[in-house]
Amino acid sequence: MRKEILRAEKLNTLGELAASIAHEIRNPLTVVKGFLQMMHKQEKGDNYYYLSLVLTELGRAESIINDYLNFAKPQFEKLEGAELAEIITEVTLLLEAFAAKEGVQVNVQLEWGIYVKTDRNQLKQALVNIIKNGIEATDEGGEVNISQVSAGNESYIVISDTGKGMDSAQIARLGTIFYTTKNKGTGLGTSVSIKIIEAMGGSISYKSEIGVGTEVTIILPTYKQKPSDYTEQTQMNNAI
């Protein structure tokens, strides 16, 4: 028991150290990126191509650092009632080009008028990470289906893909920071998403079968629900 506590403390200190290093590296990186972007804009010669590559890789380093910092300490800056259907629509728009490039069809089924209380950007990040994994796991011609419904005081978002699936050992490793099976993966996406969903008082579960696909279920507490005839009612009241 005592050993476990000590280990947890150690991990915590290590995590804090890593977070402060990540934070310190981000600042000079931002400055370097700014100057390189300026040079890139002015460059007419051979270096244009090299500068493009440097900027892409710099962007990658920046997003790894941001993901790590978000994992170490998710920042919920502004809590507000956010409509789930609207957030999912925004996220699928963001991923539209990526899905098209991978040849994966994304289908969405939404229930409008359901709100959760959250920092919109954090929830969007959580969903982007999970949907992107679904698209990445799926071969050309496959599908990712997203459905969102409410039941009682809970909201459900189910993201299923027809991708390569995971066995139980792989599922067990989900949420372990830096666990990845991809060449250019960071192993941060799922961990960050789980952290965010849990910080919202929600839960996330995975069901998967090798060669068949994966189904991710996110359950969030509903903040408020707008009756479907809400708009008409308000207008009527205003008229009176």
Ligand code: ADP
């Ligand atoms: P990354 O995407 O950078 O590898 P993640 O934390 O997002 O990191 O995911 C970790 C690993 O979990 C992935 O490399 C992959 O092996 C597995 N994984 C996550 N989602 C899925 C999915 N929908 N289908 C199959 N494997 C998945």
Ligand code: MG
């Ligand atoms: Mg990922």
